[in-house]
Amino acid sequence: MNTEIKTIAFDADDTLWDNEPYFREAEDRFCALLEDYLPHHSVSQELYKTELQNLSLYGYGIKGFMLSMIETICRVSAGTASLQGVQAAIQLGQDMLRQPVVLLDGVEQVLGTLKGKYRLVMATKGDLLDQERKLKQSGLQDYFHHIEIMSDKQVADYRKLLRHLDCNPGQFLMLGNSIKSDVLPVLELGGFAAHIPYHTTWVHEQYEHSLEHPHFLQLNTITDLLPYLSL
Amino acid sequence: MNTEIKTIAFDADDTLWDNEPYFREAEDRFCALLEDYLPHHSVSQELYKTELQNLSLYGYGIKGFMLSMIETICRVSAGTASLQGVQAAIQLGQDMLRQPVVLLDGVEQVLGTLKGKYRLVMATKGDLLDQERKLKQSGLQDYFHHIEIMSDKQVADYRKLLRHLDCNPGQFLMLGNSIKSDVLPVLELGGFAAHIPYHTTWVHEQYEHSLEHPHFLQLNTITDLLPYLSL
CATH class of the missing domain: 3.40.50.1000 (HAD superfamily/HAD-like)
Incomplete structure (x- = not known):
């Protein structure tokens, strides 16, 4: 050297x-929230698509991830889901921000x-x-x-x-x-x-x-x- | 000196x-979104309360403001509002992030x-x-x-x-x-x-x-x- x-x-x-496992765990729970609309893997793809679209605007980090989860709920459910999913996504993100x-x-x-x-x-x-x-x-x-x-x-x-x-x-x-x-x-x-x-x-x-x-x-x-x- | x-x-x-006028303008439009639930001034107070609660978690800036708007929709409407308000709040924030x-x-x-x-x-x-x-x-x-x-x-x-x-x-x-x-x-x-x-x-x-x-x-x-x- x-x-x-x-x-x-x-x-x-x-x-x-450790960092990435917290994102993946949150993503798993997030996909489960939308299982009435799309299979797990497709929700994951939709979330990733939203994250990429928003990356130049939000940058990296948990707050942008939270906003992208919420936007994905709106799109995947075509605006028909209830606010409970949004509240759950906020909770997932806030839990990440408090992870030891x-x-x-x-x-x-x-x-x-x-x-x-x-x-x-x-x-x-x-x-x-x-x-x-x-x-x-x-x-x-x-x-x-x-x-x-x-x-x-x-x-x-x-x-x-x-x-x-x-x-x-x-x-x-x-x-x-x-x-x-x-x-x-x-x-x-x-x-x-x-x-x-x-x-x-x-x-x-x-x-x-x-x-x-x-x-x-x-x-x-x-x-x-x-x-x-x-x- | x-x-x-x-x-x-x-x-x-x-x-x-300029910065603060963009926040105040977004807040005005946000309050209008929730006028079926609370008068303008009360929505503004609720939003401020949410922002203060989240400040130590989110810090300053537009992304935290967006998340606090969305959380305020959930609370003020007791979870009964539609996702259209959430989509409008995301749009308000994204417009701020693109302000010249x-x-x-x-x-x-x-x-x-x-x-x-x-x-x-x-x-x-x-x-x-x-x-x-x-x-x-x-x-x-x-x-x-x-x-x-x-x-x-x-x-x-x-x-x-x-x-x-x-x-x-x-x-x-x-x-x-x-x-x-x-x-x-x-x-x-x-x-x-x-x-x-x-x-x-x-x-x-x-x-x-x-x-x-x-x-x-x-x-x-x-x-x-x-x-x-x-x-």
């Missing part, structure tokens, strides 16, 4: 703590080992307040030099982050569970990236190809990173 | 561009005069993506050294901002239309603050007392700031 690396940025959702934060295995050990040796950054997308809440509850705040909550993780967003951190791409390593959001845009800028798969990935983040690149590391768990670094 | 000031931070909504940005008088002149002489910062609260969209549409991006989109504007939030900017409170001036959010917490930290009233203020931001403080400037318009600075 490149010994020039000075800054290591961590994705948060499904890299530091569960750290993934090895996270505290890795952050503790790297702290003081590298500049550590958390770089996540989603609702501002919700990501701040999770960070606070996680107890990980003090490990990080900087927290960046991004509206998206495209090349331009990483370029902005690197400028903000006053960091050359060649000294930057990004870690995360999404090849599309955490790896490809960073490699494109000349940075380093490591992928740590998580057992559940949102369709929108799925990436089916295999990836080989001199700046890319495929890991199994977060602790697998340590042997590649100068410690 | 203190000649030590090096950093000037501007609130955005209703300081750089209208700069307030004097803003570009003041930013142009100060650029290069002070470090200029935009410090706003609200939905991350929506504030980024408005900044981009405003064309003001290049005037600012730093953009801070905050989940709240309490003393602790400004302390974090000042630390991030590596700025002493005595070298910091905040400008905005809300005494509660833009002035009082900054004065408490030892910074300077200027209030520029806007014709419409959300109940939650209203402040009825008169304020006198050696670090406080009451202005009428943004251009009134210039004579107080070293230019």
Whole structure:
């Protein structure tokens, strides 16, 4: 591994703590609400279609997910469902916003080992307040030099982050569970990236190809990173 | 005015561009949707009650406002309204998210005069993506050294901002239309603050007392700031 690396940025959702399973669980319950109108799988597809349509307007996060669930109820039922489904969708979302934060295995050990040796950054997308809440509850705040909550993780967003951190791409390593959001845009800028798969990935983040690149590391768990670094 | 000031931070909504009238206009239309259940003024009170209840969960911004409108429909109609009201509330919110940005008088002149002489910062609260969209549409991006989109504007939030900017409170001036959010917490930290009233203020931001403080400037318009600075 490149010994020039000075800054290591961590994705948060499904890299530091569980996130996607809460969305999938809420989606399952949501599909059940509409089973009088459409089979489970079709509701799921309709919800995803609504989410994609709204993504440029709402961005990532639970509030947009709630609004898309509600809009899907209106469309799937052709405006004929009762408000009880809407209330249930609001409740599902509010429960998600109150979910306790569960750290993934090895996270505290890795952050503790790297702290003081590298500049550590958390770089996540989603609702501002919700990501701040999770960070606070996680107890990980003090490990990080900087927290960046991004509206998206495209090349331009990483370029902005690197400028903000006053960091050359060649000294930057990004870690995360999404090849599309955490790896490809960073490699494109000349940075380093490591992928740590998580057992559940949102369709929108799925990436089916295999990836080989001199700046890319495929890991199994977060602790697998340590042997590649100068410690 | 203190000649030590090096950093000037501007609130955005209703300081750089119009915002609150869009919320009030949406609220008026929302109240009309529920006129079969409650008089206009009572719907408005119910909506405000819902917004306050959800503020710690949703934070500031249009998506939370949309979810609170929908929740208010459910409660005010005791679950008996049709989905048409919900669809109308979603449409009201989506229209707000697509509103063009209208700069307030004097803003570009003041930013142009100060650029290069002070470090200029935009410090706003609200939905991350929506504030980024408005900044981009405003064309003001290049005037600012730093953009801070905050989940709240309490003393602790400004302390974090000042630390991030590596700025002493005595070298910091905040400008905005809300005494509660833009002035009082900054004065408490030892910074300077200027209030520029806007014709419409959300109940939650209203402040009825008169304020006198050696670090406080009451202005009428943004251009009134210039004579107080070293230019």
